[in-house]
Amino acid sequence: MTSLDQLKPHMRGIITDLHVGQELGRRMAGLGLRPGNTIEVIRLAPLKGPMQVRIGHTDLMLRRNEAAQIGIRLAP
Amino acid sequence: MKRIALLGMPNTGKSTFFNRLTGAGARIGNWPGITVDLLSAKILLGDAMVEVVDLPGIYNLHGFSEDELVVRRFLESQPVNLLVVVLNATQLDRQLALPLQLKTLGLPMVLLLNMADEANKLGVRVDAERLAQALGAPVCTLSAKFGSGFEPARQVLVEQLHRHPKLQLADKAAFGQDDSIEQELTALVSQSVSAPVQLPASVTDRIDHFMLHPWFGLPLFFALMFLAFQVIYSLGTPLQDGLDWLLGSFKDAWLLPAAQGLPPDVRSFLIEGLYDGLGTVLTFLPIIIVFFLVMAVVEDSGYLSRAAFLMDALMHRLGLDGRAFVMQLMGFGCNVPAILGTRVMRASGLRRLSMLTIPFSLCSARLQVFLFFISAIFAPSIAPLVLFSLYLMSFGLALLTALIWRRRYTSREPLLLELPPYRLPTPRFLLLEAWRHARQFLRAAGGFIVIGVVLVWFLTHYPFDAAPASAETLAGRLAALAAPVLAPIGLDSLLSIALIFGFVAKEIVIGALAVIYGLGGNELANLLAAKLDWVQAYSFMLFTLIYTPCLATLSTIRQESKSWGFTLLSTAWPLSLAWLVSFLFYQGARSLGF
Numbered sequence: 001m002t003s004l005d006q007l008k009p010h011m012r013g014i015i016t017d018l019h020v021g022q023e024l025g026r027r028m029a030g031l032g033l034r035p036g037n038t039i040e041v042i043r044l045a046p047l048k049g050p051m052q053v054r055i056g057h058t059d060l061m062l063r064r065n066e067a068a069q070i071g072i073r074l075a076p
Numbered sequence: 077m078k079r080i081a082l083l084g085m086p087n088t089g090k091s092t093f094f095n096r097l098t099g100a101g102a103r104i105g106n107w108p109g110i111t112v113d114l115l116s117a118k119i120l121l122g123d124a125m126v127e128v129v130d131l132p133g134i135y136n137l138h139g140f141s142e143d144e145l146v147v148r149r150f151l152e153s154q155p156v157n158l159l160v161v162v163l164n165a166t167q168l169d170r171q172l173a174l175p176l177q178l179k180t181l182g183l184p185m186v187l188l189l190n191m192a193d194e195a196n197k198l199g200v201r202v203d204a205e206r207l208a209q210a211l212g213a214p215v216c217t218l219s220a221k222f223g224s225g226f227e228p229a230r231q232v233l234v235e236q237l238h239r240h241p242k243l244q245l246a247d248k249a250a251f252g253q254d255d256s257i258e259q260e261l262t263a264l265v266s267q268s269v270s271a272p273v274q275l276p277a278s279v280t281d282r283i284d285h286f287m288l289h290p291w292f293g294l295p296l297f298f299a300l301m302f303l304a305f306q307v308i309y310s311l312g313t314p315l316q317d318g319l320d321w322l323l324g325s326f327k328d329a330w331l332l333p334a335a336q337g338l339p340p341d342v343r344s345f346l347i348e349g350l351y352d353g354l355g356t357v358l359t360f361l362p363i364i365i366v367f368f369l370v371m372a373v374v375e376d377s378g379y380l381s382r383a384a385f386l387m388d389a390l391m392h393r394l395g396l397d398g399r400a401f402v403m404q405l406m407g408f409g410c411n412v413p414a415i416l417g418t419r420v421m422r423a424s425g426l427r428r429l430s431m432l433t434i435p436f437s438l439c440s441a442r443l444q445v446f447l448f449f450i451s452a453i454f455a456p457s458i459a460p461l462v463l464f465s466l467y468l469m470s471f472g473l474a475l476l477t478a479l480i481w482r483r484r485y486t487s488r489e490p491l492l493l494e495l496p497p498y499r500l501p502t503p504r505f506l507l508l509e510a511w512r513h514a515r516q517f518l519r520a521a522g523g524f525i526v527i528g529v530v531l532v533w534f535l536t537h538y539p540f541d542a543a544p545a546s547a548e549t550l551a552g553r554l555a556a557l558a559a560p561v562l563a564p565i566g567l568d569s570l571l572s573i574a575l576i577f578g579f580v581a582k583e584i585v586i587g588a589l590a591v592i593y594g595l596g597g598n599e600l601a602n603l604l605a606a607k608l609d610w611v612q613a614y615s616f617m618l619f620t621l622i623y624t625p626c627l628a629t630l631s632t633i634r635q636e637s638k639s640w641g642f643t644l645l646s647t648a649w650p651l652s653l654a655w656l657v658s659f660l661f662y663q664g665a666r667s668l669g670f
């Protein structure tokens with residue numbers, strides 16, 4: 001168990017839980033960030049900027065402090 | 077009248093489909109109880125007149141963002157014959173959540189699986205029949221952008237309208253419940269969608285490898301921007317010169333001889349007022365079109381969200397975010413839609429801070445003024461650099477403004493943004509964009525620019541016995557009032573008149589100058605070159621860049637912020653900053669001996 005912000009580029013994991021409010025949780029779910037989905041980190045922006053992640057065919061950017069709220073089980 | 081409501085998640089191609097379905101006749105309409113304007117169009121579908129309403133993109137029927145509230149309020153209050161739901165066929169794994177939620181409304185529904193072209197390339201296969209059965213709605217596959225599958229989809233809409241001739245309200249109970257649809261979604265996706273597990277490295281990935289590179293990303297971004305301005309400049313200016321030559325020849329060959337017999341005042345009004353004023357503004361039409369074409373390519377390509385990715389780290393430290401930066405870029409076209417674009421921000425502090433910075437974006441109206449001054453006063457070899465320096469200035473001041481005001485407008489808003497694959501716009505889309513902006517420009521030229529030009533003519537010619545634009549005219553007196561403030565930044569009285577009118581709309585500035593000096597096009601440029609040195613000209617441009625948002629932008633800020641206090645700040649802050657920057661530049665350059 002870890003959180004999304006700990007993942008390095010090209011690492012994959014499965015979302016286990018979202019520690020966010022209901023409103024943000026809904027928006028995340030709409031974009032595919034929901035428990036059970038596999039997520040891959042594509043790249044990190046420099047200067048502690050946002051991270052690019054991929055869920056299915058959707059690429060997203062989100063900041064690392066939001067990523068820290070997303071629980072991940074590392075994929076084998 | 078029948079009614080179709082168009083729904084979907086953001087970025088699914090909803091607008092593309094709407095435009096293809098309705099042609100160019102869309103209107104912005106007011107709906108009872110709904111504060112934002114919705115786009116709608118009345119069209120003939122089969123044998124019935126149908127009103128098609130384009131609802132904002134939403135992620136969730138039960139969410140609480142402004143857009144989600146708007147959609148819910150619309151569906152609660154307006155009966156419809158048909159819900160048309162646009163989905164991105166490559167992303168059904170998450171997008172099918174929306175039709176699952178909509179199903180509970182009990183309204184007739186049609187599903188459009190858009191971007192079939194991309195789904196094919198990716199090897200995504202959809203069992204449309206399975207999907208139709210599960211959702212109780214016909215399913216069509218199409219590509220709204222390229223048109224394949226569009227006709228059959230249209231036919232399905234006609235059939236469904238026949239089948240459901242009565243307007244129907246959504247089942248109210250459905251809005252209250254927010255059932256968990258996760259299991260249903262997972263089941264539906266695994267039954268009806270199959271996608272290859274291992275994605276091949278896409279073109280987008282390969283491009284992003286460079287575009288989003290940790291070190292080269294930002295330099296590449298600025299290089300691309302510079303390239304874009306070079307393209308605009310080198311394509312646009314010859315066209316502008318050509319149009320100017322045409323207008324001048326027409327004046328010499330036809331207009332002047334034809335106006336021979338008229339009384340001098342009338343002749344001066346018609347030729348030095350209307351014709352020179354409007355003509356000089358009109359010469360910018362080609363460059364404006366080129367400009368918006370380049371913008372359209374950038375916008376449609378998906379690069380803007382990459383810009384947000386690259387700039388977010390910096391913008392975050394300034395109290396803004398990557399989207400605010402993108403709005404800044406959109407503001408290069410026109411500040412008004414950029415201000416409207418801040419609606420995607422939910423935290424009001426973030427939104428206001430963005431609204432405060434957007435008017436510093438060097439919009440296309442200001443671009444006209446700068447192009448005219450730069451080509452009149454600077455050598456062609458350094459002209460693009462001078463222009464680029466103004467763009468940098470525009471960025472710099474926006475950043476400075478954010479830095480100064482961020483404590484007043486703090487916010488903590490999460491940033492979640494899709495990075496779509498790179499796409500190339502179709503020629504059809506570009507033509508439509510060019511046409512749309514040309515029409516807007518011509519309408520402005522026919523409307524408030526005419527009024528502005530006529531007013532300037534009157535001010536610079538009344539009383540009629542005084543020499544035009546001299547100190548005795550109304551304009552002269554107005555300028556005398558402004559002189560104590562504007563003289564220290566190097567602006568003479570006639571330039572200040574043009575600035576006063578530029579407050580209404582920056583499009584008027586050049587037309588006003590033409591009327592003030594009674595000269596159009598090239599002759600005006602030559603006169604300016606003789607009267608002004610580069611320090612004065614640059615100071616004038618700096619002031620024009622910064623001084624106040626135009627009236628249209630201010631009224632949009634007022635409407636969106638719902639606060640007069642904030643609107644006042646949005647006027648006063650840039651005005652003070654403009655004076656300060658021009659003063660420092662002008663006095664600094666003079667004291668250095670320039």
Ligand SMILES: Nc1nc2c(ncn2[C@@H]2O[C@H](COP(=O)(O)OP(=O)(O)O)[C@@H](O)[C@H]2O)c(=O)[nH]1
Nearest residue numbers: 086087088089090091092190191219220221376
């Ligand atoms: N490849 C492809 N791109 C499309 C299609 N339809 C729309 N697009 C592109 O998808 C992007 C988003 O489209 P838009 O209509 O603005 O989406 P909206 O946010 O849902 O209104 C634009 O770049 C369109 O050019 C399609 O059928 N195929």
